[in-house]
Amino acid sequence: MYDFREWKHAFKLDPNKEITDEALESVCESGTDAIIIGGSDGVTLENVLDLMARVRRYSVPCVLEVSSVETVTPGFDLYFIPTVLNSTDPDWIMGLHHQAVKEYGEIMDWDEIIVEGYCILNPECKAAKLTKANSVLDTDDVRAYAMMAEKMFRLPIFYMEYSGMYGNPRMVETARNYLSSTVLFYGGGIRTAEQAKEMAQIADVIVVGNVVYDDLAMALKTVSPVK
Numbered sequence: 001m002y003d004f005r006e007w008k009h010a011f012k013l014d015p016n017k018e019i020t021d022e023a024l025e026s027v028c029e030s031g032t033d034a035i036i037i038g039g040s041d042g043v044t045l046e047n048v049l050d051l052m053a054r055v056r057r058y059s060v061p062c063v064l065e066v067s068s069v070e071t072v073t074p075g076f077d078l079y080f081i082p083t084v085l086n087s088t089d090p091d092w093i094m095g096l097h098h099q100a101v102k103e104y105g106e107i108m109d110w111d112e113i114i115v116e117g118y119c120i121l122n123p124e125c126k127a128a129k130l131t132k133a134n135s136v137l138d139t140d141d142v143r144a145y146a147m148m149a150e151k152m153f154r155l156p157i158f159y160m161e162y163s164g165m166y167g168n169p170r171m172v173e174t175a176r177n178y179l180s181s182t183v184l185f186y187g188g189g190i191r192t193a194e195q196a197k198e199m200a201q202i203a204d205v206i207v208v209g210n211v212v213y214d215d216l217a218m219a220l221k222t223v224s225p226v227k
């Protein structure tokens with residue numbers, strides 16, 4: 001199912017982390033809607049190619065979440081391009097994207113490219129530090145970013161990113177109330193079936209990352225309650 005608008009659950013795998021063949025098989029065959037490959041540090045063309053080839057043994061849709069131009073390679077079903085709406089550095093909002101499109105725009109297949117409006121809410125996460133995000137936000141800020149994503153920029157995805165920390169469902173609900181055509185992704189700190197269920201009742205798609213590496217059995221239990 002390549003239409004992310006129909007998804008409920010995705011696993012995010014980090015090319016910079018080790019995963020055994022056995023664990024990868026259970027993740028890919030778990031019933032999740034997609035595997036997103038991405039991370040904010042230590043991502044290389046080599047480790048992206050390796051993980052893509054391993055995920056490609058299974059029929060689950062496989063998406064590259066681009067964090068640098070150098071690590072983009074053909075072979076994915078879709079390419080998610082983050083733009084960090086609450087970054088204070090224009091490079092992470094539009095600058096790197098401008099350079100990439102200037103160089104590769106003519107050869108890009110635009111049907112495979114989906115822009116994600118990121119709103120990073122955990123000030124301690126790597127992505128917040130990398131992109132110099134202003135992550136101390138209240139519900140009015142989140143409401144405004146959600147409205148900007150949908151009404152102003154007409155982005156396909158609004159991604160509330162709490163990477164490494166379980167977020168505040170009230171904040172996610174605030175965004176929910178202002179999104180209809182833009183798909184709401186929630187990611188961060190989901191470690192139990194209950195948390196998965198709670199966030200899936202608010203967001204359109206929940207993304208489960210680190211727990212795959214910390215407690216695979218718990219990670220697998222996040223799928224069925226939301227599907």
Ligand SMILES: CC(C)=CCC/C(C)=C/CC/C(C)=C/CC/C(C)=C/CC/C(C)=C/CC/C(C)=C/CC/C(C)=C/COP(=O)(O)OP(=O)(O)O
Binds near residue numbers: 014127
């Ligand atoms: C198909 C093909 C060959 C095409 C070629 C054409 C081409 C190069 C297309 C690319 C076009 C394009 C517009 C690219 C954009 C370039 C770019 C660099 C954009 C910036 C993206 C961005 C804002 C990244 C910021 C970091 C970020 C938000 C990453 C998301 C991943 C994330 C938060 C992962 C969480 O894990 P991690 O942070 O690693 O946490 P851990 O501590 O748990 O590891």
Ligand SMILES: O=P(O)(O)OC[C@@H](O)CO
Binds near residue numbers: 210
């Ligand atoms: O790794 P966790 O905390 O599950 O977060 C998932 C994802 O949103 C990271 O980009």
Ligand SMILES: [Mg+2]
Binds near residue numbers: 014016039041
């Ligand atoms: Mg990482």
